[in-house]
Amino acid sequence: MAAVIAILGTLMTAGVSLLRDTGAQSCKAGTEVLTGLIEQARTSAIISRSHVLLAIAEPGDLPADDGRCRIGLFKIGGWPDSPSSPPVLTGVLMKRWQTLETGIVLTGGDVEGVANPLDGEQVIIRYGGTGNPDVKVHIIAFNPRGGLHYPPGSTPVAIRIAEGRYRDGKAVSNPRGSECRLKIGRVTARPYRNDG
Numbered sequence: 001m002a003a004v005i006a007i008l009g010t011l012m013t014a015g016v017s018l019l020r021d022t023g024a025q026s027c028k029a030g031t032e033v034l035t036g037l038i039e040q041a042r043t044s045a046i047i048s049r050s051h052v053l054l055a056i057a058e059p060g061d062l063p064a065d066d067g068r069c070r071i072g073l074f075k076i077g078g079w080p081d082s083p084s085s086p087p088v089l090t091g092v093l094m095k096r097w098q099t100l101e102t103g104i105v106l107t108g109g110d111v112e113g114v115a116n117p118l119d120g121e122q123v124i125i126r127y128g129g130t131g132n133p134d135v136k137v138h139i140i141a142f143n144p145r146g147g148l149h150y151p152p153g154s155t156p157v158a159i160r161i162a163e164g165r166y167r168d169g170k171a172v173s174n175p176r177g178s179e180c181r182l183k184i185g186r187v188t189a190r191p192y193r194n195d196g
Contacts (some may be wrong), residue, residue, distance in 0.1 A: 024163075024178040030104040031161045031180040031193065034071065037098060038140070038184060038191045041073050044094065045142035051076040051149060053091060055125060055137040056106060056118065060169035062097070062135055067166050069106055070097040074125060076141070079149065086136070087123040087150075103163055105171035111158035111181045111194060118159070120151050140184065148189040158183045158194070 037054060045052035053074040059067050074091035100106070108118040122136045140157065141150035151157060163177025173179065182191045 026101050026104055027161055027163055027178040027180050030100050031182060033098065033100065034106075034159065034161060035182060035191045035193075037071050037073065038182070038189075041140070042142045042146050042189050044073065044075065045144055046146045048075060049144045051079050051144065052094070052142050053089070053125070053150075054140045054142075055135070056139070057097065057135060057137045058106075058169055058171065059166045061122075061137050063133060066099075068102060069100045069104070069166070069171075071100070072097045072137075074127060079141070079143075086121050088126065088134075089123055090126045093127050103165065105162055105164040105166060105173060107160045107162050107164070107171045107173050107179075109160060111160060111183065114156055114158040114183060115151065115153070116159060117151050117157050123150075142189055146189055148184060148186045154186060156183050156185050 041052045041054045053076060055072040055074055057070045057072065059065050062070060073094040075094055076089050076091045080087070106118060108116050110116055117140055118138050120138065123139050124134050124136050126134050139150060140148065143149040148157065159182045160179060161182070162173035162179040164171060164173035166172070181194045183194045184191050
């Protein structure tokens with residue numbers, strides 16, 4: 001009986017460490033997806049010579065709500081000279097909304113004093129004609145030169161990707177889970193990992 005209990009204890013310990021590693025791998029995979037979308041948005045802005053938005057839709061922001069975060073890329077014809085509050089932008093969805101893996105959330109909070117766009121004001125995006133409703137999302141906008149245009153300012157921005165779930169449309173990170181951090185420079189707007 002003691003041998004069986006010892007074996008079960010060993011298996012449970014191994015299972016917990018495997019689950020932790022799985023969460024860390026999911027966090028890393030979510031970071032790679034987000035990095036790729038940021039690079040795609042920046043490159044699209046340069047090639048098309050227009051503003052391109054990376055829109056972050058949390059659960060409840062879009063009509064289809066499955067409790068997961070979605071990322072969309074939008075091409076904007078022109079940036080308004082004096083945007084309203086909240087800003088209202090008209091754009092074209094460049095590709096389908098990308099869904100982050102279940103168990104991965106984008107959380108607010110600065111990274112070593114660098115502001116997080118999820119803590120800022122949401123914008124309204126109109127797209128797809130009368131069939132699609134307006135959506136209210138957080139955005140990162142790239143200008144035609146590939147620099148960061150929105151949120152306004154002169155400093156980089158940072159995004160936190162963590163293990164967790166969404167509860168009532170808000171991200172709740174797992175206190176013992178993995179967290180990855182991306183900083184996005186202001187002038188060249190290239191994302192780079194900063195996991196501290």
